[in-house]
Amino acid sequence: MVHIHEFQRLMKQIYFHRDSERGIEGMFYWLVDEVKELEEAVKMQERKAMENEFADVLAWLASLANVANIDLEKAAISKYSGKCPKCKEKPCRCPSLLKKH
């Protein structure tokens, strides 16, 4: 079992020196690219490719958080503390499906 915080730290240990050189705008380019690859994999319903691309999107998100100096786990549990942050219910009872979470 891996904490969100641990995964972010692992990404820091592996990639921070490269990501700092890339710069945060260059990193967004790759994050968006990975999201597109994930969408392709989901459309194709290829399980191994999906796992691979979900891992990559999470890795770039955690790496971006490292360069932006944001604690991803803290941010996530601060906003999603056991219920929908909008309607304050679990499960969510927000009125429209067209709306975001």
Next chain:
Amino acid sequence: MVHIHEFQRLMKQIYFHRDSERGIEGMFYWLVDEVKELEEAVKMQERKAMENEFADVLAWLASLANVANIDLEKAAISKYSGKCPKCKEKPCRCPSLLKKH
């Protein structure tokens, strides 16, 4: 401390009934939208907004993994098991910054 798996389960408890109705293509629309909002927040260097948007991107990613029936934590540690999956080093020693992780 929150495991990636626990956060994904929380998203399932809060949103799975809505996300299943939305469908996975509709969910990508919102994931991409959240990535754009994150990029804006990072450009503005607004800390609270950045935390908020990092949380949202992670929430949509975990929700997508729920609908695609993928274990995000398992996928992440399977690909990033302590080192760069390409050069097999920590820190990464891949030759070009232009390349992705």
